[in-house]
Structures are given as structure tokens and as C-alpha cells.
Amino acid sequence: MTQEVDNSRRRMLTTVTSGVGLVGAGAMAVPFVASMAPSARAKAAGAPVEVDISTLKEGRMLAVEWRGKPVWIIRRTQKMLDDLAQIRDRLADPDSMVLDQQPTYAHNKYRSIRPEILVVLGVCTHLGCAPTEKFETGAASGISDDWVGGFFCPCHGSAFDFAGRVYRNVPAPTNLVVPPHSFLSENRILVGVDQEETA
Numbered sequence: 001m002t003q004e005v006d007n008s009r010r011r012m013l014t015t016v017t018s019g020v021g022l023v024g025a026g027a028m029a030v031p032f033v034a035s036m037a038p039s040a041r042a043k044a045a046g047a048p049v050e051v052d053i054s055t056l057k058e059g060r061m062l063a064v065e066w067r068g069k070p071v072w073i074i075r076r077t078q079k080m081l082d083d084l085a086q087i088r089d090r091l092a093d094p095d096s097m098v099l100d101q102q103p104t105y106a107h108n109k110y111r112s113i114r115p116e117i118l119v120v121l122g123v124c125t126h127l128g129c130a131p132t133e134k135f136e137t138g139a140a141s142g143i144s145d146d147w148v149g150g151f152f153c154p155c156h157g158s159a160f161d162f163a164g165r166v167y168r169n170v171p172a173p174t175n176l177v178v179p180p181h182s183f184l185s186e187n188r189i190l191v192g193v194d195q196e197e198t199a
């Protein structure tokens, strides 16, 4: 079982079974998060996690666990993609030149293999807190009124856009990490295995 995460609520984890875990992007109406019981052995081994995103709607995200860390998968809207270019002057590393923050196949303006699908670790690059989804535009606690949506870390106020790129003048030094991942098919992602390795 997995729950899709609503834009405005908190996120969390999901799944793994043994070997390659399979996670379904459940189309649950209730916004909350998921909580599943991954196999301890699979987690310890860092096994790849297979995720079904067939029911993941535009503008929504789901979270799975891989190697003990939350991995967020977001199906971005066209507006989210368009806004990436609009805010680049407000970002610390808009072109993702800190190369170890993403695999080479995600070193592009969307930081992803397919533009609409972002796969990123939900771990703040400052001190490792869990950022919160702030998908709504406009002001909120700690966020200015020109906010176009993204992620906000409540621990010390770091902010990230819909590509996981960090804003300027916040404690987090780098963009969120894009983990190794690949597409097995249109709606199946394997987290933990690089795209080239499955080609």
C-alpha cells in the first residue's frame, strides 16, 4: 500500500518488500502519507525499489523509502516546469553545476529523465531534516509572497524549487540529491539503478 501525498500536507514513506520492492502509487483520496513496513533485510541491503506511478496525478507526489531515505516522485504540471526557468535568478545553483547532486542523465534543466517526472531525495542538504511540500503559491510561514511552489525545510528555512534546486541565501549549500533511477516502462520506475544500467 502506498498513499499519494497531497500538495499541502506532510509527506512520508512507503515500501520495499524483498529483493526489488514494488510500490504502487495509490490513488487514495485522503491526503496523508503512507506508512509501510519495508523488509528490514531489503532496506539494509539497499535493494532497488520499483515504483508504480500509473495513478500519480499531475501536481502530486508520492514518497517511497530507499536505503532508509525518503525518495519523492513528483509528476510536475506544465506550470511547474515553466516556473523553473522563471526563478533561476533566485537560485544558488540553477544549472546544477555541483555535479555529484544528480546523475549525468539528470543533469539538465529539469533534473530528470522525463521532464514531468522528478525523482529526488527528500533530505535537506543542510543538516538532513525533511523538507515539507509547499506546492501552493504565495506567502506562507517562512516563505515570501512571490513563492511559486516547491519545498521548504522548517528546520532552518532552506527552500527548494520543483526541480529540487536550492534558493540563494539559505543554509542548505546544494540542490537536493537526485538518486540513481531508471524507467522500466512508461509508469514503472526503479529507484536505485541508473538509467544506463537498464538500457
Ligand code: FES
Binding pocket: 124, 125, 126, 127, 128, 129, 153, 154, 155, 156, 157, 158, 171, 172
Ligand atoms: S536542515 Fe534544512 S535548513 Fe537546516
